[in-house]
Amino acid sequence: MNSIKELFVNRYSLSPENFDLFYSNITEVTRSKGEAIISKGEIHHSVYFIKKGAVRSYYINADGKEITYWFGFEGDVIASLGNFVESKPSLETIELLEDVVLLKIDRTKLIELYNTNVELANFGRQLAETGLLEMEQQILLNQVTDAKTRYLSLIEKHPQILQRVKLGQIASYLGITQVTLSRIRAQK
Amino acid sequence: MNSIKELFVNRYSLSPENFDLFYSNITEVTRSKGEAIISKGEIHHSVYFIKKGAVRSYYINADGKEITYWFGFEGDVIASLGNFVESKPSLETIELLEDVVLLKIDRTKLIELYNTNVELANFGRQLAETGLLEMEQQILLNQVTDAKTRYLSLIEKHPQILQRVKLGQIASYLGITQVTLSRIRAQK
DNA sequence: CCCACATTTTAACATATGTAAAAAGAATTC
DNA sequence: GAATTCTTTTTACATATGTTAAAATGTGGG
Numbered sequence A, B: 001m002n003s004i005k006e007l008f009v010n011r012y013s014l015s016p017e018n019f020d021l022f023y024s025n026i027t028e029v030t031r032s033k034g035e036a037i038i039s040k041g042e043i044h045h046s047v048y049f050i051k052k053g054a055v056r057s058y059y060i061n062a063d064g065k066e067i068t069y070w071f072g073f074e075g076d077v078i079a080s081l082g083n084f085v086e087s088k089p090s091l092e093t094i095e096l097l098e099d100v101v102l103l104k105i106d107r108t109k110l111i112e113l114y115n116t117n118v119e120l121a122n123f124g125r126q127l128a129e130t131g132l133l134e135m136e137q138q139i140l141l142n143q144v145t146d147a148k149t150r151y152l153s154l155i156e157k158h159p160q161i162l163q164r165v166k167l168g169q170i171a172s173y174l175g176i177t178q179v180t181l182s183r184i185r186a187q188k
Numbered sequence C: 001c002c003c004a005c006a007t008t009t010t011a012a013c014a015t016a017t018g019t020a021a022a023a024a025g026a027a028t029t030c
Numbered sequence D: 001g002a003a004t005t006c007t008t009t010t011t012a013c014a015t016a017t018g019t020t021a022a023a024a025t026g027t028g029g030g
Helices: A003-011 A016-023 A081-086 A107-116 A118-144 A147-157 A167-174 A178-187 B003-011 B016-023 B081-086 B107-116 B118-144 B147-157 B167-174 B178-187
Strands: A027-031 A036-038 A046-052 A055-060 A066-072 A093-096 A100-106 B027-031 B036-038 B046-052 B055-060 B066-072 B093-096 B100-106
Touching: A003 A016, A016 A118, A046 A107, A055 A167, A055 B118, A066 A167, A066 B118, A081 B118, A100 A107, A107 A118, A107 B118, A118 A147, A118 B055, A118 B066, A118 B081, A118 B107, A118 B118, A147 A167, A147 A178, A167 A178, B003 B016, B016 B118, B046 B107, B055 B167, B066 B167, B100 B107, B107 B118, B118 B147, B147 B167, B147 B178, B167 B178
Parallel strands: none
Antiparallel strands: A027 A100, A036 A093, A046 A100, A055 A066, A055 A093, B027 B100, B036 B093, B046 B100, B055 B066, B055 B093
């Protein structure tokens, strides 16, 4: 069986039976590096879990520059939040940094599961709350620490990120230019 | 009856009956300006909704400076997320900027409600997902726009914030010094 | 109304970051 | 393996922001 089951059953209070119910609604899809899984301006009807691979979420600013604001790796959830929560067109594009394997579930089906199964509803709640905590920590980190510290903590958290992600994308994620990132890296 | 009911029933798919069940576990508390509702290092056992008043959440950085990273107003939820999600001591302090009226619910009781009532579990899920969307938008805003734009959008979103919050706190929220904020205000 | 205290603005200077362009280094293709 | 293209680093300069301190303004108490 797949390790996603262990991950879900252990991390969230989900019984094996309800995991199986959840999993029976999932389809595994593969996509290639460079593709966009969710594009700006579109409405999407699926939520994904990353089984294998890396993705980034970016936004295009007023100057037309791509600003990366999230990296996703194995185990992370991909959803266009504006889409999912408010059924509004996506502001962001989610792009595949590598060939990926995704677990896909239909949004309507997922909500149906949530509405009919207390345990799955609480699984969904915990999924969102965990995300909330991570985002709060990122907001805190962005506000409290300088770019150098954030760069160091990023490579500590994802040691392989330098091999998987381009420095220009990391720089925009850190809120600095690539030139500044180069200076930080030279310092060390 | 109170308008919190309308707010909850309309904003989240919560039936009046289940709202009443939820509300029967709530106690209304008043606290005075300057008090800390949640303090750094402590474990808390309650979640709050702001009925009246303003609060801020701050973190103390390596230099001992208070960094405000969240303002809460009427209708917002107050919870120490690290606390709530992972039962870890709070990193932040939540301080009252005004005299407030809070709706308080015991964490254990809330989780019990979530675990036994599918509708309330989905209410909790939507609460977290809505928070997630707001946080994502804040992360985006912080990364995409400069301090001046964020200042202007902050006072647009909360027109009374200048009367309710000190400029030094707003500056730290924007990630700049108070001197820079003064310069921005002078420009306009 | 005046005084003491808190808050905000202004000034002067040092430092960090952005911009634009060139140079260096890697990776890919033929 | 030479040539092309993409990525990263470096340089030089302009601008924005931080720091520290002083001045100005606002606020509440007696």
